[in-house]
Amino acid sequence: RTAKRLTDYTAPAFSISHVDLCFELDAEATRVTSVLQIKRNRADVPLKLDGQQLTLISIALDGQLLDTTDYQLDADSLTVFTVAQQCELTIICDIAPQHNTALEGLYMAGNTYCTQCEAEGFRRISYFPDRPDVLAEYKVTIKADAERYPYLLSNGNKVSEHIDSDGRRVVQWHDPFPKPSYLFALVAGDFDVLTDKFITQSGREVSLQLFVDKGAITKGSFALESLKRAMQWDEQRYGLEYDLDIYMVVAVDFFNMGAMENKGLNIFNSKYVLADAASATDRDYFNIESIIGHEYFHNWTGNRVTCRDWFQLSLKEGLTVFRDQEFSADMGSATLCRIDAVKLIRTAQFAEDASPMAHPIRPEQVLEMNNFYTVTVYDKGAEVIRMLQTLLGRDTFAKGLKLYLQRHDGQAATCDDFLQAMQDVAAQDLSQFRLWYSQSGTPLLTAAQRYDATRSQLILSLAQQTPPTADQAEKQPLLIPVQIELLFNTQASQRHLLLLNESEQQYLFEGITEAPVVVWLEHFSAPVKLAAQYSDDDLLLIARQATDGVARWDAMQQFWSRKIAQQVTSNASEVALPAALFKLLQHWLEQPGTDMAMTAELLTLPDFDTLAEQYQLIPVDKLLSSISRFKQLLAEQLARPLSSCYNALKTGPYQYQDNDVGLRKLRAVCLNYLAQLNDNQPLLHTHYVNSDNMTDTMAALAAAQQSKAAVFNELIADFASRWQHDALVMDKCFALVASQPGEQVFEAIDTMLTHPLFSWKNPNRVRALFSAFSLRNPQQFHRIDGKGYQLLADTVLRLDPLNPQVAARLVTPLLSWRRFDDERQQRMRAALQQIAGQSSISNDLYEKVNRSLD
Ligand code: HT7
Ligand code: ZN
Numbered sequence: 001r002t003a004k005r006l007t008d009y010t011a012p013a014f015s016i017s018h019v020d021l022c023f024e025l026d027a028e029a030t031r032v033t034s035v036l037q038i039k040r041n042r043a044d045v046p047l048k049l050d051g052q053q054l055t056l057i058s059i060a061l062d063g064q065l066l067d068t069t070d071y072q073l074d075a076d077s078l079t080v081f082t083v084a085q086q087c088e089l090t091i092i093c094d095i096a097p098q099h100n101t102a103l104e105g106l107y108m109a110g111n112t113y114c115t116q117c118e119a120e121g122f123r124r125i126s127y128f129p130d131r132p133d134v135l136a137e138y139k140v141t142i143k144a145d146a147e148r149y150p151y152l153l154s155n156g157n158k159v160s161e162h163i164d165s166d167g168r169r170v171v172q173w174h175d176p177f178p179k180p181s182y183l184f185a186l187v188a189g190d191f192d193v194l195t196d197k198f199i200t201q202s203g204r205e206v207s208l209q210l211f212v213d214k215g216a217i218t219k220g221s222f223a224l225e226s227l228k229r230a231m232q233w234d235e236q237r238y239g240l241e242y243d244l245d246i247y248m249v250v251a252v253d254f255f256n257m258g259a260m261e262n263k264g265l266n267i268f269n270s271k272y273v274l275a276d277a278a279s280a281t282d283r284d285y286f287n288i289e290s291i292i293g294h295e296y297f298h299n300w301t302g303n304r305v306t307c308r309d310w311f312q313l314s315l316k317e318g319l320t321v322f323r324d325q326e327f328s329a330d331m332g333s334a335t336l337c338r339i340d341a342v343k344l345i346r347t348a349q350f351a352e353d354a355s356p357m358a359h360p361i362r363p364e365q366v367l368e369m370n371n372f373y374t375v376t377v378y379d380k381g382a383e384v385i386r387m388l389q390t391l392l393g394r395d396t397f398a399k400g401l402k403l404y405l406q407r408h409d410g411q412a413a414t415c416d417d418f419l420q421a422m423q424d425v426a427a428q429d430l431s432q433f434r435l436w437y438s439q440s441g442t443p444l445l446t447a448a449q450r451y452d453a454t455r456s457q458l459i460l461s462l463a464q465q466t467p468p469t470a471d472q473a474e475k476q477p478l479l480i481p482v483q484i485e486l487l488f489n490t491q492a493s494q495r496h497l498l499l500l501n502e503s504e505q506q507y508l509f510e511g512i513t514e515a516p517v518v519v520w521l522e523h524f525s526a527p528v529k530l531a532a533q534y535s536d537d538d539l540l541l542i543a544r545q546a547t548d549g550v551a552r553w554d555a556m557q558q559f560w561s562r563k564i565a566q567q568v569t570s571n572a573s574e575v576a577l578p579a580a581l582f583k584l585l586q587h588w589l590e591q592p593g594t595d596m597a598m599t600a601e602l603l604t605l606p607d608f609d610t611l612a613e614q615y616q617l618i619p620v621d622k623l624l625s626s627i628s629r630f631k632q633l634l635a636e637q638l639a640r641p642l643s644s645c646y647n648a649l650k651t652g653p654y655q656y657q658d659n660d661v662g663l664r665k666l667r668a669v670c671l672n673y674l675a676q677l678n679d680n681q682p683l684l685h686t687h688y689v690n691s692d693n694m695t696d697t698m699a700a701l702a703a704a705q706q707s708k709a710a711v712f713n714e715l716i717a718d719f720a721s722r723w724q725h726d727a728l729v730m731d732k733c734f735a736l737v738a739s740q741p742g743e744q745v746f747e748a749i750d751t752m753l754t755h756p757l758f759s760w761k762n763p764n765r766v767r768a769l770f771s772a773f774s775l776r777n778p779q780q781f782h783r784i785d786g787k788g789y790q791l792l793a794d795t796v797l798r799l800d801p802l803n804p805q806v807a808a809r810l811v812t813p814l815l816s817w818r819r820f821d822d823e824r825q826q827r828m829r830a831a832l833q834q835i836a837g838q839s840s841i842s843n844d845l846y847e848k849v850n851r852s853l854d
């Protein structure tokens with residue numbers, strides 16, 4: 001198995017100007033005829049096309065059928081030996097969508113045909129140079145039984161539709177924008193369709209069409225409204241207008257990820273389209289809006305300007321995540337959005353950087369590309385873009401984006417091209433900043449301050465150090481923007497941006513008349529870990545007074561992290577909590593203010609994963625017991641204000657609207673604490689019974705589950721029976737069952753595997769059960785006897801032959817075995833060795849497991 005390297009990139013030897021595709025759909029044998037207009041770019045090389053799992057029927061060059069001496073067929077490619085400067089190649093092959101359980105290429109999602117071509121799925125549809133720097137204009141003809149398939153969709157504009165003499169519907173599409181093969185899409189099925197229109201800023205009318213399962217039409221309207229908001233936002237913020245006359249979104253039930261930005265025909269996991277109050281939570285609504293936005297924003301950052309090669313993935317993904325984050329921030333609470341992003345970086349991304357799979361946002365070596373759709377490429381990538389905006393300022397950044405899009409419109413570009421455009425508008429040297437693209441790892445920032453009262457001087461010191469990662473031993477100092485606020489007793493606070501570009505630096509502030517409390521890294525201005533010398537009082541002061549909501553929340557997180565760390569090291573003796581803390585928490589409960597979601601965050605303890613990232617060797621049992629001790633203590637000490645706050649919070653009928661969302665969130669936090677107290681079982685029951693929406697229902701179930709309340713079994717049974725026919729809601733049930741902290745979880749998971757809606761072939765079902773178990777159930781996943789690790793290994797091995805992409809994602813929590821105590825290490829490693837020992841595991845799994853065991 002050979003990995004590809006960024007440094008081996010060479011431009012394509014052949015380009016393809018036009019592709020004419022014809023699909024005769026059949027579940028067992030779909031015939032794909034592909035006519036390629038080919039131009040040679042380099043002399044003396046044969047034409048090598050990618051292709052996998054295709055049955056070749058025939059090849060013709062300029063109308064002449066080739067025989068087997070003219071070409072060579074391998075498992076992954078087709079090589080045609082003699083090809084002129086310009087030619088037309090016609091390839092006919094058969095594929096079997098019904099048997100495609102990997103959900104890459106053309107597959108069946110229930111009765112619907114659909115495609116997923118990113119990253120390298122088009123090669124499962126036809127022989128083609130399946131790389132993002134080969135851009136071609138596509139014409140597509142789809143033929144299928146007219147009655148069963150009223151909708152035959154592909155990219156671009158519909159050219160014609162008729163029924164042929166065999167009773168087949170025949171639809172032709174043309175996409176005028178040259179595109180790489182990964183953006184090709186086809187959908188065939190019977191749907192309910194929601195339609196609308198959007199008038200662009202230049203006055204063009206765009207027809208919007210949302211295709212959902214029959215009967216689900218009322219659940220599509222929020223997604224469609226979100227789409228219109230996204231279209232308008234991109235015009236207002238960046239002046240970017242949609243370019244085709246039609247924008248289609250199709251929701252399918254079998255999908256490996258969240259959604260796909262195919263030109264003019266987005267395909268979505270139905271989980272990120274369908275919503276109503278009864279079945280979707282506030283979080284579901286938020287995710288729908290953000291993912292609808294994300295895929296829409298790709299139309300410019302990804303489609304009009306795409307990636308030269310897959311090592312440049314963050315060029316489109318980091319940038320588009322940044323854009324969707326900014327969109328969500330403008331649609332709701334900017335602070336809450338930022339807190340969500342910070343949580344993700346501090347848990348999953350820091351963990352990835354510390355794992356055997358560590359890689360820079362522009363990876364340098366890849367065996368299986370699907371393994372690099374990671375939180376590093378996406379979310380650290382977005383943080384890097386955000387830092388650029390911080391360094392350049394919002395306006396210059398927007399100009400740089402505009403220049404990049406103008407310069408590279410219709411091209412396949414690189415991260416360097418993007419940075420060059422930014423550098424050109426900013427007239428700033430970004431060479432040190434470029435290191436963020438090539439250096440992996442999480443920098444540790446050490447901050448200190450010295451105040452000289454006699455000179456009225458404040459001296460701030462910063463030092464940076466990035467520990468070695470699995471992929472890179474040597475690290476260099478990065479350019480890090482550090483936003484700070486100086487909080488004073490008697491004067492207005494000051495805000496500054498410090499630029500750290502050496503290993504150690506000092507910053508002098510004159511005319512400072514009192515020693516301030518420094519709020520370091522406001523707004524999480526860089527994806528780094530911070531070590532600062534704060535007292536308890538400093539942190540509580542920041543939590544009360546900082547201007548930035550993220551800094552206030554972060555101060556509370558730091559406060560708890562320190563208390564929990566003290567508890568972890570103090571061996572049995574109990575760490576005391578200051579009275580000032582209880583006073584502050586009580587104050588927030590009594591006066592939750594207008595931003596109740598923020599108050600809810602301030603009252604919430606850091607979770608296991610956030611805390612774990614602060615340890616090289618993760619003290620699983622001590623962390624779990626400390627979290628639960630402090631949670632219990634808070635519930636007991638604050639029982640009365642928690643209860644009053646809970647009772648005071650009332651909403652009308654469900655609406656997905658900021659104030660109500662905040663209120664439900666705060667009430668859920670109160671309920672979660674109150675559930676710790678034995679006499680509150682009836683409260684859980686009442687909350688569940690009185691709920692008119694999924695958010696409150698889930699709050700009751702989650703509180704009952706986490707507090708191991710007896711009532712949990714009764715409530716979850718009721719929930720399961722009520723929603724037994726709704727797969728997306730049953731996913732919530734599966735996840736609750738699999739994340740319950742008690743040891744009955746193993747039996748409960750076994751029972752769920754026999755549920756009529758559970759299917760090993762559906763990624764949503766598998767993730768609901770097993771990602772919830774491995775990522776949200778540290779108590780049972782990390783059992784000392786290794787039963788949790790064994791369950792995951794068995795699951796991964798069962799899944800790999802069906803869907804390697806999902807199997808490889810699932811194995812992630814085992815990879816970091818070196819960070820656990822000896823006994824757990826042994827058992828995790830044994831689970832990985834069991835996987836590695838199987839003879840025919842996928843490349844996806846092989847790459848991850850072998851990096852981990854190396
Ligand atoms: N660009 C897409 C990434 C993707 C994907 C999506 C669905 C199924 C498989 C996939 N492989 C890669 C999604 C996005 O980031 O917008
Ligand atoms: Zn994306």
